[in-house]
Amino acid sequence: MTGILGRRSPDPILGHEDVEEVLQAALSSGRLAHAYLFAGPRGTGRFSTALVLAASFMCRNSRTGWCGECGDCRRIMRLQHPDVRITFPVLGATKPEEIADLISKRSGDGTTRLAVPGNSAIVIDAVREIQARMALKPYEGRGRVEILLDVDRMRQEASNALLKSLEEPPPETLLILTAERVSGVIPTVRSRAHLVRFGRVPAETVARILVERTGTTAAEASRAAAMADGSVGDALSLAKEGPVLPDVVRRGIELLSLAEPSGIIPAVRVMAKALGVPGSTSLCAGMCAILHDLRRLAVGSPAVFSTPDDLPRGCGWPADSLGKAVEAFQMCETRIRANVNPAAALIAAFTGAWHVLSSSDAKRGEVH
Numbered sequence: 001m002t003g004i005l006g007r008r009s010p011d012p013i014l015g016h017e018d019v020e021e022v023l024q025a026a027l028s029s030g031r032l033a034h035a036y037l038f039a040g041p042r043g044t045g046r047f048s049t050a051l052v053l054a055a056s057f058m059c060r061n062s063r064t065g066w067c068g069e070c071g072d073c074r075r076i077m078r079l080q081h082p083d084v085r086i087t088f089p090v091l092g093a094t095k096p097e098e099i100a101d102l103i104s105k106r107s108g109d110g111t112t113r114l115a116v117p118g119n120s121a122i123v124i125d126a127v128r129e130i131q132a133r134m135a136l137k138p139y140e141g142r143g144r145v146e147i148l149l150d151v152d153r154m155r156q157e158a159s160n161a162l163l164k165s166l167e168e169p170p171p172e173t174l175l176i177l178t179a180e181r182v183s184g185v186i187p188t189v190r191s192r193a194h195l196v197r198f199g200r201v202p203a204e205t206v207a208r209i210l211v212e213r214t215g216t217t218a219a220e221a222s223r224a225a226a227m228a229d230g231s232v233g234d235a236l237s238l239a240k241e242g243p244v245l246p247d248v249v250r251r252g253i254e255l256l257s258l259a260e261p262s263g264i265i266p267a268v269r270v271m272a273k274a275l276g277v278p279g280s281t282s283l284c285a286g287m288c289a290i291l292h293d294l295r296r297l298a299v300g301s302p303a304v305f306s307t308p309d310d311l312p313r314g315c316g317w318p319a320d321s322l323g324k325a326v327e328a329f330q331m332c333e334t335r336i337r338a339n340v341n342p343a344a345a346l347i348a349a350f351t352g353a354w355h356v357l358s359s360s361d362a363k364r365g366e367v368h
């Protein structure tokens with residue numbers, strides 16, 4: 001089926017033809033479910049697709065897609081439509097201004113993550129606000145759309161409250177929920193929403209999206225795409241950081257090559273401070289990519305992520321130790337995403353990887 005939904009440039013749901021087909025069929029036949037659950041890894045386009053679906057639901061010019069040009073479509077894509085509301089995990093102390101601020105940042109850069117760091121969750125008050133809005137007529141649109149992000153991080157009482165809206169949705173209302181893990185969504189909510197799964201996006205598609213949206217070079221896009229592991233969101237962040245990243249990664253490899261570990265902690269602290277949270281997760285991805293390539297070279301396979309110039313020579317680290325070092329940085333990235341302090345997580349990963357690599361029988365060599 002030709003993608004009416006994804007025909008824009010840039011195409012918000014590029015890489016998910018299967019998803020597009022399901023939604024397009026529902027729109028074309030007038031059989032849109034009243035609630036959808038978009039499940040899949042972070043950065044795979046669930047939120048962009050939610051906006052496209054919201055625009056298709058509200059568009060004044062089309063009943064089976066979105067025109068991208070009417071006032072409704074434009075304001076939905078800019079996250080400024082009064083009848084398309086976005087709810088995401090917050091902390092008890094989060095102020096409404098902070099929520100508005102995050103939404104406006106996301107509207108501006110297209111990459112800011114809509115979640116308050118820390119042990120945040122969708123709280124029952126937010127669900128009650130949704131219910132109050134749903135009881136009212138739309139302000140100006142054809143209907144009303146409520147987008148709830150990360151419902152796998154919704155407290156039980158909030159989930160129970162949401163059930164009511166899912167059971168008896170007012171007419172002309174569409175609910176779009178997103179979650180990383182379907183298993184984290186309580187079954188009663190899960191069973192009342194139409195599940196749509198988002199897989200990781202193939203690296204070549206991620207690279208195409210990067211070129212389209214950021215104008216970066218094809219080579220830089222391929223590198224960022226390879227490091228982003230199927231996440232367009234991560235790749236966009238990586239591309240935004242630009243060529244700085246390989247230098248940081250090179251520095252990281254130098255640290256692993258130190259003869260003594262005492263220099264690691266202060267150096268990593270400085271790096272973490274300069275990089276912040278997104279830069280630190282990118283550093284982990286970059287370290288994984290380079291270590292992974294070193295491991296491949298150690299077993300006689302060609303490198304996947306790096307050009308020969310990127311790779312340090314003469315480290316002599318054995319494959320199994322390199323594999324463990326990759327795991328240390330994968331774990332580190334997961335921990336930072338779970339809101340562990342980046343400096344603490346990176347120090348643990350670098351010292352852990354250093355010990356694994358130096359306890360191997362490897363001969364340490366110069367890093368070029």
Ligand SMILES: [Zn+2]
Nearest residue numbers: 059067070073
């Ligand atoms: Zn429109």
